[in-house]
């Protein structure tokens with residue numbers, strides 16, 4: 001019997017050596033220390049042994065049991081240690097691996113052009129003045145010298161917010177940034193009504209027109225307007241300012257030319273062409289082989305508009321100009337369809 005216990009011990013310890021994981025260890029415990037194990041059967045068979053044999057076999061069986069239990073605990077601890085080491089090895093952070101670069105966002109092409117325009121105007125001493133996108137008819141049209149039945153109002157079909165509820169002064173989405181001229185002049189005039197200060201501001205913002213959406217026209221677009229008011233401001237100042245702006249915006253070689261035009265809020269009015277910045281004036285498809293691109297409208301502020309802004313037209317003169325960042329971005333990047341600007345297509349936007 002003692003020999004048998006020795007065999008049980010040797011077999012169990014040999015088997016334990018081969019155990020590699022928790023599941024195998026559990027199977028080993030059932031096999032060598034479980035109720036059905038050979039060792040336990042020795043214990044339950046003690047009663048059948050002779051009185052002389054019984055104490056020695058019982059003691060020896062107990063020793064084997066204690067030894068196997070100790071070996072089991074030791075193996076379990078060893079397995080745990082090995083698992084921890086493996087985890088440390090496999091989950092180690094390799095600080096020498098190259099990082100994953102975060103994807104960079106981009107500014108919308110309209111915003112980029114808008115900022116470039118405002119940056120240049122800022123260098124030239126213009127301050128940014130923003131005003132509301134929802135306007136009263138009087139600010140959008142009347143104070144700007146569009147009387148209610150003026151034919152020029154037909155030029156701009158508007159989005160009305162409260163059509164018909166405010167008589168001849170309905171609420172609408174502004175069709176241009178020019179109402180900001182009135183807001184700005186009144187703001188500055190209020191500082192010193194008897195002696196209003198000179199003004200040199202840029203008015204950027206979104207404008208809205210009720211139009212058929214096509215490749216060439218959208219219902220919303222940005223505008224940047226410039227307004228200069230002061231004593232002795234002349235048309236030469238306007239020409240000089242826009243020529244300088246064109247050089248800074250489109251390159252030192254860029255020339256401008258003025259063509260007579262008509263706007264209700266300026267007199268005289270002109271449209272400004274800039275020498276094509278794509279071909280340098282030689283002629284290309286972008287400028288339709290004319291060498292010139294039409295990019296600005298401008299003129300001397302109409303006396304009625306000065307008056308409505310709180311500036312005495314007998315004493316003050318001024319000039320204003322307006323341009324569209326989307327149009328400039330389209331020309332610069334040869335974008336053929338204006339609908340891309342508000343289409344939110346990331347494939348389009350990430351090219352800029």
Ligand SMILES: [Zn+2]
Pocket residue numbers: 276277278279280281282283284285286287288289291292
């Ligand atoms: Zn060209």
